[in-house]
Amino acid sequence: MTISEDKMSRESKLILFILILGNFLCLISETVMNVALPNIISNFHVSTSSAQWLTTGYMLIIGISVPISAFLIQRFTLRQLFITAMGLYVVGSFMALITPLFSVLLIARMIQALGTGIVLPLVMSTMLTLVPIHKRGTVIGIFQVAILFAPAIGPVLSGLAIQYYSWRIIFLGLFIAAVVILLFAVYKLKNVLKTSRPTIHIPSVVLSTLGFGGVVYGFSVAGEGSGWSNPFVWITLAIGVIALAVFVKKQTKMESPLISMEPFKSSIFSRSIFLMFLIMMIQFSMMLILPLYFQTAAELSPLETGILMLPGGITLAFTAMIGGRLFDKIGFKPLLIVGLVLLLFILGLFTRISSETTTMEAMILYAFFTIGVGLTVGPVMTLALNQVPKELHAHGSAISNTINQIAGAIGPALYTSVMTMTSQHFIEESSEANKMILKIQGMTKGVHSVYYAALVFAVVSFLLALTLKREKQVETK
The missing domain is CATH 1.20.1250.20 (MFS general substrate transporter like domains)
Incomplete structure (x- = not known):
């Protein structure tokens, strides 16, 4: 389904509503842990640098997975990708809710991040397909509410949860919301994106992972602890920048690039x-x-x-x-x-x-x-x-x-x-x-x-x- 008419159909609006809800929930997770870290450090008796990985690792996985999304969006249907992404988010939230171990909590956050990394570009690509150009400003304005308001509301929700209950309530809320959105998607979401059979270039995936992962990780670690005096920060950034340069050069020469330039x-x-x-x-x-x-x-x-x-x-x-x-x-x-x-x-x-x-x-x-x-x-x-x-x-x-x-x-x-x-x-x-x-x-x-x-x-x-x-x-x- 592509839309070139003046008005969007009710079905198109419902599809975008489901996707933006999922996007909003995923983005709340980017900041919801910030306020909870001291509580988690105390509960699991871990260091601040270890606990920080609940946020840094989340951002790192998204940074690695988003560049591969162009291939996934072309290869798989909208339903397949969104239901898989929200399914991962549900699993990650449930694991975080019940885990007695910090290591499992960290793995749970990474699983959540994998779902988020699929959802973010999927929503935007679907909007470009469904929304006529003279309406895009309005729809993307609504989309911006999810992008900008969700990270702002995350600390408020986690602050309330920690002050009156515990950090586990955060994941209970995320789990319930994710299950509702997942069920909504299973019953109401329609396929609207055309699929093809693009081939995946493994060297590009490796370069993308090293490049975007290196840059995101390097800057994230630089903002913590020893910061810029840590030689590992500079090594990671150097690897990331070099890998990105090679990645971009390869993409410009490929018939089916991982990310087209x-x-x-x-x-x-x-x-x-x-x-x-x-x-x-x-x-x-x-x-x-x-x-x-x-x-x-x-x-x-x-x-x-x-x-x-x-x-x-x-x-x-x-x-x-x-x-x-x-x-x-x-x-x-x-x-x-x-x-x-x-x-x-x-x-x-x-x-x-x-x-x-x-x-x-x-x-x-x-x-x-x-x-x-x-x-x-x-x-x-x-x-x-x-x-x-x-x-x-x-x-x-x-x-x-x-x-x-x-x-x-x-x-x-x-x-x-x-x-x-x-x-x-x-x-x-x-x-x-x-x-x-x-x-x-x-x-x-x-x-x-x-x-x-x-x-x-x-x-x-x-x-x-x-x-x-x-x-x-x-x-x-």
């Missing part, structure tokens, strides 16, 4: 994808650093920190939907300009944040920040994907999701290292005797540096947005 022949696609990467990097400056700062400077509990971020998550959801509708009516340029100007202004204000900043002030500023994100990230993603012809939809969605995962690895590592280095330098140079005051002052300086770095990304994004011009978009036939 054809979409990059469009300058609009290339610049839009890079702009999306920059905006996601800006978003991580808030998602990571703001709650971390207030937990330290204001001694907020995990639940209170989640509540601090919640209004921004809700604002982001509404703005993303509105931005999608506006994209279909007025185009991308006004949205990008207004959104990026707002981001520049709010980031400028956050460079003056201090321990005297109230949680209410931070909450309001973050809500305005999310308006800027909502007006930019959806439209720029729609603009990029509108340049991709039908036969390359699977490849375009794989590229977009891979870029998001790489941003998710680089952002936290970059901002954490900037904050840590600035903070340590300030502490070494300061004459303050009170250790608690010194710690807060040092962290404040570090956070200021983070937001200056984010401001640089915002300026580059604004200049890049000015170069984008409307190009003839590819309609689905």
Whole structure:
């Protein structure tokens, strides 16, 4: 089923509803463990670095599996892939719920991640097939709610679970939700994507795994523990970058590439994808650093920190939907300009944040920040994907999701290292005797540096947005 009519059928809307629900659930899992880690460390008597693998490993498996998704989407039906993915997620959630061992919990998270790595690009590829081009902004705006709101709500849900019950309640909730979505898919999901018999090039799979896995793992580890002083980080990144370079070169010469580089022949696609990467990097400056700062400077509990971020998550959801509708009516340029100007202004204000900043002030500023994100990230993603012809939809969605995962690895590592280095330098140079005051002052300086770095990304994004011009978009036939 492909749609070229003015209106989408009820069946198409139901299919997208099921897929977006699955996507939302999978993305909650990316951040739901962050608040639970101290509780898990205590329960299983494991080190912080070991526990961190519940999040790092999850991101790593997604980073490896998403690039292979283009092959899977072409080879298997929508029902086969989505039901398999949600089945893996159900198994992983159940294992995590009942396990008495940390090693089994870690394996369970990896199984969840395998399902997530299939679902993310599958949803986007299906949207490109079902949604007529003049409606894509609206639908991708709704899709952005899952991408941006789910990671924001994850810590709130886990904070509530841990404060009143235990970390196992998190997986009970995920398991029940996944079972409901799986049953819904079994009875209601229809096949709408055409399949073929592409051959899989094993050397490309190996290079993809080494490349994307190396980059995601290297940056993820860099944001923890010894950080950039760890030689293994640099070795892993070097292997990843070299493998990626060889991978890209091979794909350009193959008749049936694992990920086609054809979409990059469009300058609009290339610049839009890079702009999306920059905006996601800006978003991580808030998602990571703001709650971390207030937990330290204001001694907020995990639940209170989640509540601090919640209004921004809700604002982001509404703005993303509105931005999608506006994209279909007025185009991308006004949205990008207004959104990026707002981001520049709010980031400028956050460079003056201090321990005297109230949680209410931070909450309001973050809500305005999310308006800027909502007006930019959806439209720029729609603009990029509108340049991709039908036969390359699977490849375009794989590229977009891979870029998001790489941003998710680089952002936290970059901002954490900037904050840590600035903070340590300030502490070494300061004459303050009170250790608690010194710690807060040092962290404040570090956070200021983070937001200056984010401001640089915002300026580059604004200049890049000015170069984008409307190009003839590819309609689905």
